[in-house]
Amino acid sequence: MNLEKKFATAINCMDGRVQEPVIKWLKQKFAIDYVDTITEAGPNKLLAQALDSSKVNSIKKRVEISVKKHGSKIIAIIGHFDCAGNPVDKKTQIKQIKEGIKLIKTWGFKVDVIGAWVDSDWKLQEID
Numbered sequence: 099m100n101l102e103k104k105f106a107t108a109i110n111c112m113d114g115r116v117q118e119p120v121i122k123w124l125k126q127k128f129a130i131d132y133v134d135t136i137t138e139a140g141p142n143k144l145l146a147q148a149l150d151s152s153k154v155n156s157i158k159k160r161v162e163i164s165v166k167k168h169g170s171k172i173i174a175i176i177g178h179f180d181c182a183g184n185p186v187d188k189k190t191q192i193k194q195i196k197e198g199i200k201l202i203k204t205w206g207f208k209v210d211v212i213g214a215w216v217d218s219d220w221k222l223q224e225i226d
Contacts, residue, residue: 104128105132105171106124106130107134107136107165108133108136109175110137111181112138116178119220124172136161139184142213143194144157154201161205172209172210175212175214177215179217195214195225199225212224
């Protein structure tokens with residue numbers, strides 16, 4: 099592992115439209131060199147509901163690799179406008195992001211966990 103490089107982990111939708119804006123935002127906002135991307139269709143819904151334990155465990159294992167092997171210091175869960183995998187309104191998605199943050203924090207990684215929403219102009223807004 100190259101300790102000089104900084105990593106973040108993005109739990110992001112598989113939608114190709116959101117990949118670049120998320121990576122760019124994380125790199126700029128947090129002075130990150132690389133972003134490990136874990137993709138699922140509507141990951142904020144998947145983590146908030148936690149009904150599919152195999153998918154949740156798969157995400158957790160991939161986050162663990164990013165944190166332990168790459169030294170990722172930030173985990174970001176992302177929701178976005180016009181999501182085919184989670185076709186609900188912004189308010190609902192933001193609530194899901196917050197629930198996802200709570201779940202990820204229970205996994206015990208000693209890193210910052212944040213959320214972000216990608217709007218119709220592909221701009222990110224951090225979720226408190």
